[in-house]
Amino acid sequence: MPSNTTRKLLFTCLYFSEGAPIGFIWLAMPTRLRAREVPIEQITWLTAMLVLPWTLKFLWAPLIDLLRSRSWTLRHWIVTAQTMMGLTLLPLLWIDPLEQLGWIAATLLVHAVSAATQDVAIDAYCIATTTLGERGQFNGWMQTGMLAGRAIMGGGALILSTYVGDGFVTVMLIVLTTFSMSLVITLPQQVLVSTDGDRSFRLREIGQSIKTMLSRRNTWLGLLFGGVGGAAFKSLEVFYGPFLIDRGVSQDTIGWFSMIPMIGMMIVGSLLGGWLTDRGGVKKTVGGALVLLSTSVVALGLADQFSGLQAETYAFPILSIAALGIGIFTASSYALFMDLTEPKIAATQFSTFMGSTNGCESWSSYASGLIIAATGYSAAMYSMAAVSLVMVPVLFLLDTRKSEQVA
Incomplete structure (x- = not known):
């Protein structure tokens, strides 16, 4: 069995590979497009469309629970999906996003489907190899990997493209998106969920588990919270780059701020959120983080509307505080959804919760x-x-009291 440290390294690297293209597609590309005067509604439309596969991944997640055996495991799903992610990024080497926005949207949509599929398999593998008492820490490290990838290929891409060109940045993006599959292939496999037996029996078992899942109040409250609770920061992450461009901040400055202070505070928040979740209670941590980041977003709006100061003066400090809240909220809310998930249908149920957040x-x-x-x-x-x-009271209606399960 891989050690605790080895497992943390594996999941940190896997989430790093998820974060790299997310940083590029959801920060670097919108900022570049806005700098080239693409209308903000077109930019947010593109981002909203690329999030759809992450939202709808629960539709094919049951296949990952069902089509598993000792010869085709969650690790095979991860490697296959990650390979497709790399291949679908290759066209960025020759497609101009400004001149051929439709083509780039189609290519990145296929990439998003592959990335969402990989995410389902990674999360199911994490649930299968962790216990309730350590999931806060694991989610903290996973979010650290995600955020590091976003920093390098989000703000970092904006900076690097100035010096080495867009082509080199794209090659770097592809490498960082696909490198972690080598760890999946080489590390010893840990199988804690039985994947053998009659396929029809497993189909009935999964079907019954899904039926039970849909009958529980926790499921619907969790979906409501996931689908609405993160609105303040989910939207902020998409438009803060264009917002700063419209307030006269240079692309390089945005890149440096996004790569170091913004992502740095998210990483601190993720590790802190994991620690607080395992020690102080998951619902209290999630609720406190949501209040912190929502208050920060309101403060940013007030400062922009009434301060009359240059954007760097008010936006950077407030965005840094919001980033701390985002990190705490992300790590703790993911741990919350893992705690609400039945291990037998981990891919299906957890991806359903995560689909609501996307x-x-x-x-x-x-x-x-x-x-x-x-x-x-x-x-x-x-x-x-x-x-x-408005979603804070809903959070406290969730029942997180359950006996610890080892999948």
């Missing part, structure tokens, strides 16, 4: 784009923060 990103990004185009950035910030805060 659905939140999709609708909140699109809605924010429409609000920004109509009335400005501040109105979008106030609206999304209010929606998030």
Whole structure:
């Protein structure tokens, strides 16, 4: 069995490979497009569309639970999906996002389907190899990997492209997206969930587990919270780059801020969130983080509307505080959803919860784009923060009291 440290390294690297293309597609590309005067509503439309596979991944997640055996494991799913992720990024070497936005959208949509499939398999593998008392820490390290990848290929890509060109940045993106499959292949396999037996029996067993899942109040409250609770920061992560561009901040400055202070505070928040979750209670940690980041988003809107200062003066400190809240919220809420998940259908149930959070990103990004185009950035910030805060009482209706299970 791999050691605790080895497992943390594996999942940190896997999430790093997820974070690299997310940083590029959801930060670097929108910022570049806005710098080239692409309308903000087109940028948020593209992002909202690319989030859809992450929202709908629960539709094919049962296949990952069902089509598993000793000859085709979760690790095979991860390697196959990661290979497709790399292949679908290759066209970025010759497609101009500005001139051929439709083609780039189609290519990245296939990439998003592959990435969402990999995410389902990684999360199921994590649930199968961890216990309740350590999932906060694991999610903290996984988010650290995710955020490091986002930093390098989000803000880092904006900086590097100035010196080495877009082509080199794209090659680097492909390498960082696919390197972690080598760890999946070489590390000893840990099988804690039985994958043998009659396929029809397993299909009935999974079907019964899904039926039970859908009958529980926890499931529907969790989906409601996931689909609405993160609106404040999910939308902020998409439009803060274009927002800073519109306030006169240079692309390089945005890149440095995103790569170091912003992502750095998210990493601190993720590790802190994991620690607080395992020691102070998951619901208290999630709720406190949600209040912190929503308040920060409101403060950013107020400062932008009334301060009259240069954007760097007010936006960078407030965004850094929001980033701390985002890190705490992400690590603790993922641990919350893992605790609510039945290991036998881990791929299906956890991906359903995560699909709701990605659905939140999709609708909140699109809605924010429409609000920004109509009335400005501040109105979008106030609206999304209010929606998030309404979900705090829902969080405390969830029942997280369950006996510890080893899958």
